[in-house]
Amino acid sequence: MNAIPAGPLDGLLVADFSRVLAGPLAAMTLGDLGADVVKVERPGTGDDTRAWGPPHAPDGTSTYYLSVNRNKRGVALDLASPEALDLARRADILVENFAPGTMERFGLGYEQLRPANPGLIYASVTGFGRAAPSPGYDFLVQALGGLMSITGAPGGPPTKVGVALVDVLAGQQLTSGILAALYARQRTGRGQRVEVSLLGSVLAGLVNQASAVLNAGVVPGRMGNRHPSIAPYETYATADGDLVLAVGNDGQFERLRAALGLAGDERFATNARRVEHREALAEALEAVLAAAPVAHWVEVLTAAGVPCGAVNTVAEGIALAERLGLAPVVDLDGRRSIASPIELSETPVTYRRPPPDLK
Structure with a gap:
C-alpha cells in the first residue's frame, strides 16, 4: 500500500469549533492540505447540519453535513470542558463562527488564549463583524448585501443564488487569511486574529457590480442571464x-x-x-x-x-468533469464529496478521513 504523501500543512493542528458551512469549509480545506483537523461538536446534537435534511445518504447522514467535513477527526465536547480549553491551547489554528462573545464566555476567546498560545492563529467568521451581535445567515446576507437585488429575471422578484454562496465565499476568504497568517508566523513566530464577515465577503464578491456603484454611480438591477457589460x-x-x-x-x-x-x-x-x-x-x-x-x-x-x-444539471456537471479527467468525486468509506479543485505538483491534496460520526 502506498504511503499518503505529506501535505503542505502536515504537522499543524486545527481546532475546528465551527458549524454549518463557512467555518467547516475552511477547516476542511486545511485538512485537505494535510493539517490534522479536530472537529469539536456539541454533545448529543452535534453540528447543526447533521439535522438538515432531506436529502440523506444511504446511512442516514445528512448530505449537507457530508459536503464540508472530510479529513477531520471528531470529538463531542462541552465548550466549558477542560478538554476544549486544552485543545485550544495546543492548536496552531482555531476556527470558530459563534456569535461574537460566545467563545469569550467559555474562556476560549483570542485574548484569553494568546498568553498560553502566542503562536495561535485564531480564525473567526461573523455575520456582520465583531461589533454586531446579530447572527448571520447566508440567505439574509444575500439580501442585505445586495446580491439578491441583481439576481433574477428583469421585473421579477429578487432571487437568492441556488447555493449558500456567501458562506462559500466567506470560507474561502477565511482560508486565504489563515494561510497568510501562517506565512507571517514563519517570520515573526507570532500568531494573530483572522476575521471574515459574511457581509464583507458578499460585498467583495460583487466585484464589477460593486465597482459600477462606486466608480460610475450605476446601481445595477436584475438582468436574468444577461451580462451588464458584454454581449452576446x-x-x-x-x-x-x-x-x-x-x-x-x-x-x-x-x-x-x-x-x-x-x-x-x-x-x-x-x-x-x-x-x-x-x-x-x-x-x-x-x-x-x-x-x-x-x-x-x-x-x-x-x-x-x-x-x-x-x-447542465448538477449531475451532468459532475459527469462532464469526469469525462474531462478532472476526477471530481472523492469516496471515503462510501461517503462521497466533491474533490478539492486545488492541484499542487509537489505536495498534493490528500483525502484521509471520511466526515466523522458524532462521538
Whole structure:
C-alpha cells in the first residue's frame, strides 16, 4: 500500500469549533492540505447540519453535513470542558463562527488564549463583524448585501443564488487569511486574529457590480442571464432548449457570426454596440438558432472556437468533469464529496478521513 504523501500543512493542528458551512469549509480545506483537523461538536446534537435534511445518504447522514467535513477527526465536547480549553491551547489554528462573545464566555476567546498560545492563529467568521451581535445567515446576507437585488429575471422578484454562496465565499476568504497568517508566523513566530464577515465577503464578491456603484454611480438591477457589460453573453433559445453563449471579445463574435452565417451589421461591430443593441442581437441570433437543437449548435460553435454550452444539471456537471479527467468525486468509506479543485505538483491534496460520526 502506498504511503499518503505529506501535505503542505502536515504537522499543524486545527481546532475546528465551527458549524454549518463557512467555518467547516475552511477547516476542511486545511485538512485537505494535510493539517490534522479536530472537529469539536456539541454533545448529543452535534453540528447543526447533521439535522438538515432531506436529502440523506444511504446511512442516514445528512448530505449537507457530508459536503464540508472530510479529513477531520471528531470529538463531542462541552465548550466549558477542560478538554476544549486544552485543545485550544495546543492548536496552531482555531476556527470558530459563534456569535461574537460566545467563545469569550467559555474562556476560549483570542485574548484569553494568546498568553498560553502566542503562536495561535485564531480564525473567526461573523455575520456582520465583531461589533454586531446579530447572527448571520447566508440567505439574509444575500439580501442585505445586495446580491439578491441583481439576481433574477428583469421585473421579477429578487432571487437568492441556488447555493449558500456567501458562506462559500466567506470560507474561502477565511482560508486565504489563515494561510497568510501562517506565512507571517514563519517570520515573526507570532500568531494573530483572522476575521471574515459574511457581509464583507458578499460585498467583495460583487466585484464589477460593486465597482459600477462606486466608480460610475450605476446601481445595477436584475438582468436574468444577461451580462451588464458584454454581449452576446446569456442564454438563447434553440429548437429544443437554451444555449449559453459566452462571447467575451470581438474576435469570438466574428467566429460566431461566420459559423451562424449572419451578415455583417454595424450595430454589432463592437462589444459596446452589441450591448447597446442587445435586443436586436438576440433576435438575430435566435432566428438562426431556432433551426437546430442545442447539441448541434454546441458541436458547430465549439469547433469554430466560440465559448458555448448547454445548461447542465448538477449531475451532468459532475459527469462532464469526469469525462474531462478532472476526477471530481472523492469516496471515503462510501461517503462521497466533491474533490478539492486545488492541484499542487509537489505536495498534493490528500483525502484521509471520511466526515466523522458524532462521538
